[in-house]
Amino acid sequence: MKNKARSFFNRTHISFSTHGVCWPKGFRSAGMAAGIKKENALDLGLVVSDFPASAAGVFTRNQFMAHPVAYSRDVLKKYKRARAILANSGNANAGCGKYGKAVVLSSVQTAAKLLGLRSQEVLVFSTGRIGQKFPAEKLIRNLPVLISSLKIKDALFSTSILTTDTMMKTASAEFQVDGKLVRLGASAKGAGMIEPSMATMLCFITCDAKISHALMQKALNEAVNQSFNRITVDGDMSTNDSVVLLCNGASGVRIINDQEKGYDFFRQSLIHICRSLSEKMVEDGEGATKLIRINVSEAASEKDAEEVCRSIGNSMLLKCAFFGNSPNWGRILSSIGATRAKFNPLKVKIVLQGKICFQNGEPDFEAAEKLKNRMRKKEITIDVTLGAGTKSSFLVASDLTYDYVKINAH
Amino acid sequence: MKNKARSFFNRTHISFSTHGVCWPKGFRSAGMAAGIKKENALDLGLVVSDFPASAAGVFTRNQFMAHPVAYSRDVLKKYKRARAILANSGNANAGCGKYGKAVVLSSVQTAAKLLGLRSQEVLVFSTGRIGQKFPAEKLIRNLPVLISSLKIKDALFSTSILTTDTMMKTASAEFQVDGKLVRLGASAKGAGMIEPSMATMLCFITCDAKISHALMQKALNEAVNQSFNRITVDGDMSTNDSVVLLCNGASGVRIINDQEKGYDFFRQSLIHICRSLSEKMVEDGEGATKLIRINVSEAASEKDAEEVCRSIGNSMLLKCAFFGNSPNWGRILSSIGATRAKFNPLKVKIVLQGKICFQNGEPDFEAAEKLKNRMRKKEITIDVTLGAGTKSSFLVASDLTYDYVKINAH
Numbered sequence: 001m002k003n004k005a006r007s008f009f010n011r012t013h014i015s016f017s018t019h020g021v022c023w024p025k026g027f028r029s030a031g032m033a034a035g036i037k038k039e040n041a042l043d044l045g046l047v048v049s050d051f052p053a054s055a056a057g058v059f060t061r062n063q064f065m066a067h068p069v070a071y072s073r074d075v076l077k078k079y080k081r082a083r084a085i086l087a088n089s090g091n092a093n094a095g096c097g098k099y100g101k102a103v104v105l106s107s108v109q110t111a112a113k114l115l116g117l118r119s120q121e122v123l124v125f126s127t128g129r130i131g132q133k134f135p136a137e138k139l140i141r142n143l144p145v146l147i148s149s150l151k152i153k154d155a156l157f158s159t160s161i162l163t164t165d166t167m168m169k170t171a172s173a174e175f176q177v178d179g180k181l182v183r184l185g186a187s188a189k190g191a192g193m194i195e196p197s198m199a200t201m202l203c204f205i206t207c208d209a210k211i212s213h214a215l216m217q218k219a220l221n222e223a224v225n226q227s228f229n230r231i232t233v234d235g236d237m238s239t240n241d242s243v244v245l246l247c248n249g250a251s252g253v254r255i256i257n258d259q260e261k262g263y264d265f266f267r268q269s270l271i272h273i274c275r276s277l278s279e280k281m282v283e284d285g286e287g288a289t290k291l292i293r294i295n296v297s298e299a300a301s302e303k304d305a306e307e308v309c310r311s312i313g314n315s316m317l318l319k320c321a322f323f324g325n326s327p328n329w330g331r332i333l334s335s336i337g338a339t340r341a342k343f344n345p346l347k348v349k350i351v352l353q354g355k356i357c358f359q360n361g362e363p364d365f366e367a368a369e370k371l372k373n374r375m376r377k378k379e380i381t382i383d384v385t386l387g388a389g390t391k392s393s394f395l396v397a398s399d400l401t402y403d404y405v406k407i408n409a410h
Numbered sequence: 411m412k413n414k415a416r417s418f419f420n421r422t423h424i425s426f427s428t429h430g431v432c433w434p435k436g437f438r439s440a441g442m443a444a445g446i447k448k449e450n451a452l453d454l455g456l457v458v459s460d461f462p463a464s465a466a467g468v469f470t471r472n473q474f475m476a477h478p479v480a481y482s483r484d485v486l487k488k489y490k491r492a493r494a495i496l497a498n499s500g501n502a503n504a505g506c507g508k509y510g511k512a513v514v515l516s517s518v519q520t521a522a523k524l525l526g527l528r529s530q531e532v533l534v535f536s537t538g539r540i541g542q543k544f545p546a547e548k549l550i551r552n553l554p555v556l557i558s559s560l561k562i563k564d565a566l567f568s569t570s571i572l573t574t575d576t577m578m579k580t581a582s583a584e585f586q587v588d589g590k591l592v593r594l595g596a597s598a599k600g601a602g603m604i605e606p607s608m609a610t611m612l613c614f615i616t617c618d619a620k621i622s623h624a625l626m627q628k629a630l631n632e633a634v635n636q637s638f639n640r641i642t643v644d645g646d647m648s649t650n651d652s653v654v655l656l657c658n659g660a661s662g663v664r665i666i667n668d669q670e671k672g673y674d675f676f677r678q679s680l681i682h683i684c685r686s687l688s689e690k691m692v693e694d695g696e697g698a699t700k701l702i703r704i705n706v707s708e709a710a711s712e713k714d715a716e717e718v719c720r721s722i723g724n725s726m727l728l729k730c731a732f733f734g735n736s737p738n739w740g741r742i743l744s745s746i747g748a749t750r751a752k753f754n755p756l757k758v759k760i761v762l763q764g765k766i767c768f769q770n771g772e773p774d775f776e777a778a779e780k781l782k783n784r785m786r787k788k789e790i791t792i793d794v795t796l797g798a799g800t801k802s803s804f805l806v807a808s809d810l811t812y813d814y815v816k817i818n819a820h
Contacts, residue, residue: 330540
């Protein structure tokens with residue numbers, strides 16, 4: 001890794017890779033089986049910065065926000081800094097009333113004490129089943145072991161936050177500013193993600209640049225909007241969805257304002273990391289066999305473009321059709337028509353896998369036949385032109401399969 | 411049937427049964443296999459009134475309304491009368507451009523000529539796949555046979571409009587006004603109906619009272635709003651959804667204004683028939699094994715109550731959980747929280763199968779355990795109290811199963 005980083009020193013652009021939260025300088029992590037999940041699976045993780053760090057975050061807007069998320073959001077809003085992220089899978093600690101809140105406080109206080117940090121420097125996140133009594137004693141009892149196993153390696157941490165995910169999800173980037181290397185690394189989870197309303201997504205991003213909370217938050221908002229929000233319905237998230245970014249300055253690089261080249265690299269890196277992870281979530285969607293890219297352009301407004309994207313991407317009929325390799329573009333037409341987006345049906349163009357199926361009010365009756373083979377591909381692309389304006393949007397979705405039902409029924 | 415009707419003469423209320431469109435006087439119907447569907451299945455149907463009839467209708471708001479629906483809606487709006495309903499399954503005749511429109515016109519003109527009616531007296535409806543070339547010649551060629559087989563029986567007609575439905579859907583009612591019997595009968599289809607956005611629903615209702623278009627339309631709007639709209643998302647319907655009512659006056663009963671007892675019977679009959687058929691559609695939902703009744707009360711507005719109903723009823727996670735008999739009430743909590751409805755989470759009460767799972771901000775951690783057996787029932791009831799006002803709404807939904815995926819993938 002060191003050689004790779006060195007060779008990069010002479011280049012002026014950003015280099016992307018798939019390392020996790022320990023890729024930037026000054027971050028360590030750990031993961032263990034604390035018994036929150038059954039069968040000795042990894043379920044408790046910790047990321048710690050060796051230096052004070054600025055923090056930014058984007059959180060679910062679910063009105064039944066989980067207790068740890070509400071706590072961490074409030075702490076982050078007040079202090080704008082954090083050095084440790086404690087996360088568990090197997091129990092969402094949501095809808096658990098006073099007991100759930102007490103679990104958060106005791107976890108944070110114990111972790112802070114053992115780490116030698118102030119309690120406001122510890123954030124806490126959970127994912128798993130809602131309304132289940134959290135086995136707090138298991139978490140508390142295992143914290144010393146967890147902390148003693150902190151290393152500059154992310155595999156155990158990245159695994160400990162997974163639930164129905166079938167693979168670890170990490171992404172990283174690096175770039176240089178004035179000859180100094182800056183790195184970003186991220187570990188995420190999300191697999192019930194036909195859209196985030198369906199299950200929790202967590203994403204923890206680390207960076208070794210020094211940068212203000214305001215600039216971090218600005219770049220993070222933009223990145224989330226271009227990625228995780230493109231696989232979700234706004235305001236329609238799970239109780240636990242969270243994206244958190246820590247910047248500890250260990251690289252010696254300082255980013256002061258949004259006009260700098262460094263800021264642009266930072267911003268682009270964040271966007272790339274979030275997009276990469278969001279697509280991994282869709283690919284790893286519960287039971288998913290296809291990645292469906294939906295692009296809507298020439299809309300009267302961005303809202304219209306988004307509404308059409310989501311009407312198509314959330315159609316159970318269409319998701320099933322794609323699972324079955326069916327070139328049933330008529331279901332795309334019906335999904336577009338079901339929206340309140342402004343358009344003239346005679347100006348709408350529907351392109352499936354590069355093949356024009358419908359335009360100028362007329363179908364290609366042979367389109368389905370011609371598309372048969374192209375529908376077997378793992379990636380399906382739908383391009384819709386509304387002919388009503390200049391705005392556009394996109395959405396990435398998965399198909400709906402027997403395995404999705406199986407995973408969620410049992 | 412005659413005896414049953416006679417015995418009813420002495421009663422003053424409404425009697426409900428499950429007859430179809432030929433139950434009222436002066437209606438005949440027919441159904442046949444015209445080759446639109448494969449494998450010689452019934453796919454072409456006709457209902458004819460022996461007398462001039464007033465007509466009312468409620469149609470999909472899909473912007474890609476199917477050609478026959480757009481035609482029939484316009485004719486009905488202009489003339490407010492109709493004597494014949496021609497319907498087919500196996501091809502939706504939607505998204506078919508000029509060809510699709512030409513098919514409608516030639517079908518209507520041929521049927522009108524053969525029936526000795528004016529073309530504006532013939533309405534036409536289709537259900538099936540979108541964007542497929544309609545085999546017009548098969549329809550036209552078979553019209554004489556279809557017309558010659560018209561009888562005072564609805565079984566063939568009621569079957570000819572089905573697609574993935576596993577059973578015929580009919581409902582009827584009768585009541586008396588001034589000693590004279592009035593009957594209503596209906597034949598419907600709908601099975602992809604996790605909600606109507608997912609597939610077409612058609613419902614044809616006949617009645618032998620004489621009643622003005624305006625009064626018919628008023629009662630029909632109310633009935634649809636209390637039934638088919640409670641299993642759907644407003645403005646989110648298929649290209650072909652249609653509910654049509656014909657009243658031919660053959661009973662000799664005239665209903666003149668909405669203050670009469672007769673109008674109230676008529677209205678109640680319509681509501682009952684539409685509710686009964688809409689629940690049959692959910693029960694017969696593609697692959698469905700459960701009927702889920704969602705009741706939301708104490709909402710700040712009716713819109714809020716509806717939004718919460720739909721957020722719960724459309725949650726794929728929840729639908730899968732119910733299929734698996736899982737008492738996972740946490741997913742109900744998450745679905746409520748995902749809406750923008752106004753409420754204080756501490757005032758929300760969630761009751762599943764009669765068991766309080768969450769109230770005053772506190773969960774019953776034992777609820778899931780206690781609910782295990784109750785979740786095996788065919789009917790699941792969810793009662794949500796928002797504690798934010800006095801408005802309420804309800805929704806009837808089905809579960810999500812392997813068979814749903816199977817039916818729609820292949």
